[in-house]
Amino acid sequence: MEQFRLIAGTIFILLGLFIFGIATLGLFRFHYVLNRVHVAAKCDSLAALLVCVGLMFFANGIGPIIKLLLIIVIVWLSNPVASHLVCKIEVETNENITDECEVEEV
Amino acid sequence: MPVLLYILWLAFNERVTVDVLIFGVIVVALLCYFLKKVDLWDPSKDMQVVSRIPAMIGFVIRLIYEVFKANIHMIMLVLSPNPNERIKPRIIKHKNPIKTESGRVALANSITLTPGTVTVDVGDDYVYVHAIDEYAQDGLNNSVLEKKIENMEKNL
Known part of the structure; x- marks a missing residue:
């Protein structure tokens, strides 16, 4: 049982770290804000979920598990809102936005 | 509560x-x-929230599945040799049928978490969405999450 917890937790945390790495790489590989936000918004939320699930395997008792669940809920609620704000500011302030992407009836 | x-x-x-x-x-x-x-x-609304719990659980499970799909899509894109040539970004105006405020927030957040789309602005009956290619646009037009949020609203 102890070994199963160790192995499962390690696998989840490593997967989460791998996705965090991909997200960081993606931020540098795309050239425009709105394309970069895609990577930041999606990969970070899944990676945070995987790391927290991995940590749940190491937790003793129900208390830390509920706390980790709350962390996941807060990250999943705040991450899309933050990227949404970045997008909104960029679209409203960039005067040459049509150079970067096709815009439909704005 | x-x-x-x-x-x-x-x-x-x-x-x-x-x-x-x-x-x-x-x-x-x-x-x-x-x-x-x-x-x-509002104490009178507590029972309504309880009656919507099964729909909410279904929604969350579907959301997690969509996030996994979105991430596989994103990882493929990032690891491809030249990601900037493989994308075709565009901004779309998308009609949304959701009436309540919390439903709109849920829709905007789930659009951001589904493959290839990020919400830019939310209005009364539309959302502006930044899609990364045409494939993402198709996914937006027949999205399962939108129907699920509509179903949740009906019980209200």
């Missing part, structure tokens, strides 16, 4: 003793009184 707050209190304490239980009742009572004063909690 009081039940939820009480569970939260017990979870934060991590142990169940008599003084923790008694303090919990006092703190939860104070919090509920305060929330009612500032109109953040």
Whole structure:
């Protein structure tokens, strides 16, 4: 049982770290804000979920598990809102936005 | 709501003793009184929220599945040799049928978490969406999550 917890937790945390790495790489590989936000918004939320699930395997008792669940809920609620704000500011302030992407009836 | 707050209190304490239980009742009572004063909690709506829990669980499971799909799509894109040539970004105006405010927030957040799309702006009956290619646009037009949110609203 102890070994199963160790192995499962390690696998989840490593997967989460791998996705965090991909997200960081993606931020540098795309050239425009709105394309970069895609990577930041999606990969970070899944990676945070995987790391927290991995940590749940190491937790003793129900208390830390509920706390980790709350962390996941807060990250999943705040991450899309933050990227949404970045997008909104960029679209409203960039005067040459049509150079970067096709815009439909704005 | 009081039940939820009480569970939260017990979870934060991590142990169940008599003084923790008694303090919990006092703190939860104070919090509920305060929330009612500032109109953040309406006791008559609690039962409606409880009746929507099965729909919410279905929605969350579907959301997690969509996030996995989105991430596989994103990882493929990032690891491809020249990602900037493989994308065709565009901004779309998308009609949304959701009426309630919380439903709109849920829709905007789930659009951001589904493959290839990020919400830019939310209005009364539309959302502006930044899609990364045509494939993402198709996914937006027949999205399962939107129907699920609509179903949740019907029970309201």
